[in-house]
Amino acid sequence: xxxxxxxxxxxxxxxxxxxxxxxxxxxxxxxxxxxxxxxxxxxxxxxxxxxxxxxxxxxxxxxxxxxxxxxxxxxxxxxxxxxxxxxxxxxxxxxxxxxxxxxxxxxxxxxxxxxxxxxxxxxxxxxxxxxxxxxxxxxxxxxxxxxxxxxxxxxxxxxxxxxxxxxxxxxxxxxxxxxxxxxxxxxxxxxxxxxxxxxxxxxxxxxxxxxxxxxxxxxxxxxxxxxxxxxxxxxxxxxxxxxxxxxxxxxxxxxxxxxxxxxxxxxxxxxx
Amino acid sequence: xxxxxxxxxxxxxxxxxxxxxxxxxxxxxxxxxxxxxxxxxxxxxxxxxxxxxxxxxxxxxxxxxxxxxxxxxxxxxxxxxxxxxxxxxxxxxxxxxxxxxxxxxxxxxxxxxxxxxxxxxxxxxxxxxxxxxxxxxxxxxxxxxxxxxxxxxxxxxxxxxxxxxxxxxxxxxxxxxxxx
Numbered sequence: 001x002x003x004x005x006x007x008x009x010x011x012x013x014x015x016x017x018x019x020x021x022x023x024x025x026x027x028x029x030x031x032x033x034x035x036x037x038x039x040x041x042x043x044x045x046x047x048x049x050x051x052x053x054x055x056x057x058x059x060x061x062x063x064x065x066x067x068x069x070x071x072x073x074x075x076x077x078x079x080x081x082x083x084x085x086x087x088x089x090x091x092x093x094x095x096x097x098x099x100x101x102x103x104x105x106x107x108x109x110x111x112x113x114x115x116x117x118x119x120x121x122x123x124x125x126x127x128x129x130x131x132x133x134x135x136x137x138x139x140x141x142x143x144x145x146x147x148x149x150x151x152x153x154x155x156x157x158x159x160x161x162x163x164x165x166x167x168x169x170x171x172x173x174x175x176x177x178x179x180x181x182x183x184x185x186x187x188x189x190x191x192x193x194x195x196x197x198x199x200x201x202x203x204x205x206x207x208x209x210x211x212x213x214x215x216x217x218x219x220x221x222x223x224x225x226x227x228x229x230x231x232x233x234x235x236x237x238x239x240x241x242x243x244x245x246x247x248x249x250x251x252x253x254x255x256x257x258x259x260x261x262x263x264x265x266x267x268x269x270x271x272x
Numbered sequence: 273x274x275x276x277x278x279x280x281x282x283x284x285x286x287x288x289x290x291x292x293x294x295x296x297x298x299x300x301x302x303x304x305x306x307x308x309x310x311x312x313x314x315x316x317x318x319x320x321x322x323x324x325x326x327x328x329x330x331x332x333x334x335x336x337x338x339x340x341x342x343x344x345x346x347x348x349x350x351x352x353x354x355x356x357x358x359x360x361x362x363x364x365x366x367x368x369x370x371x372x373x374x375x376x377x378x379x380x381x382x383x384x385x386x387x388x389x390x391x392x393x394x395x396x397x398x399x400x401x402x403x404x405x406x407x408x409x410x411x412x413x414x415x416x417x418x419x420x421x422x423x424x425x426x427x428x429x430x431x432x433x434x435x436x437x438x439x440x441x442x443x444x445x446x447x448x449x450x451x452x
Contacts, residue, residue, distance in 0.1 A: 102290060103297075104336045105290045106300075106333075108395035108397060109337030111337030154396050
């Protein structure tokens with residue numbers, strides 16, 4: 001001790017070196033062990049607070065998930081409403097926005113119920129559309145609700161043309177077919193001489209007296225080619241998402257009255 | 273069976289029928305009003321079964337795109353046929369209810385579609401596929417619902433089952449005596 005104190009140069013002592021050499025592994029081990037022990041007790045100590053924190057985080061996560069879901073729904077609704085607004089601007093016909101409140105409970109028919117009726121100016125046979133295309137027509141009206149027959153119903157129908165109205169001669173009519181299911185409709189009476197390809201757009205012609213001309217119906221998905229004497233068999237996927245309808249618009253459209261001739265036509269009376 | 277209970281159960285079944293399709297489309301294949309009609313018909317309550325069948329059918333008809341009255345007719349006829357069968361054959365056994373429910377579903381759908389086709393109003397969905405889905409859904413769910421209805425309207429139905437068992441036992445025990 002005295003020798004060590006008197007050493008002014010501060011040289012390292014062999015005793016210290018050796019002690020340090022042998023003691024350091026033990027110290028390391030003991031340090032690790034004590035660290036682990038302290039950590040273990042700390043973990044136990046923190047366990048209760050961790051569980052509470054976990055609950056809080058779970059709650060926050062579920063809230064965040066709900067918010068994300070609501071935001072997605074709002075976004076989808078926004079898109080649908082934008083599409084309806086665009087449609088309004090394009091076709092320049094007054095319309096009433098409506099929400100789908102029910103679907104046919106019997107599963108045998110393709111009808112929906114919307115939350116607008118006669119109080120909103122809706123009458124029978126008015127066309128119902130979405131931004132994607134036509135949905136169907138109003139078949140029953142009550143003061144605050146209306147029943148709509150979807151275009152996929154066998155009893156529904158619409159005058160249609162493949163391609164642009166006025167540029168294409170592929171005229172026919174679309175209607176639902178029970179064996180095709182909800183997602184597909186059939187177009188009939190299109191001359192076999194007309195060129196129709198899968199992917200072509202189908203529009204309304206306005207000749208049915210229900211739908212205004214130029215509305216989108218859907219896209220051709222399959223064509224069974226006809227001939228000079230046989231019409232094409234065309235399958236169409238409706239542009240409107242008929243399985244997931246939520247927001248629609250009822251067009252307050254009255255088809256133009258066809259003028260009746262003042263005098264009967266010459267061949268109106270059968271002569272023998 | 274309390275008429276109030278029947279009215280409440282009928283109301284719930286109609287509300288379920290009208291609203292469950294919004295939740296998930298395949299749930300519409302479960303015909304809740306028909307299950308209630310079958311249950312009441314199995315209790316051999318003729319008038320109640322007929323009235324419930326008519327009411328349930330008419331209300332669902334009014335909300336659907338089909339002909340008003342077709343569902344009412346099909347459910348009333350189904351109720352009567354089940355009631356008639358229940359008076360002739362003992363259908364109190366829970367296992368026997370399964371084929372009864374299945375038969376009722378097929379009969380009800382067949383009559384409904386028959387009327388629509390007859391009057392030039394064909395349904396908008398494939399017949400065989402739809403009737404198959406309805407058969408499976410209504411039979412599976414209906415079997416469970418009938419158990420629940422048993423619990424709700426337990427009093428008289430349990431008593432009736434007990435009497436039916438006693439009658440069977442009595443017949444068995446008196447059989448040899450008669451022969452002598």
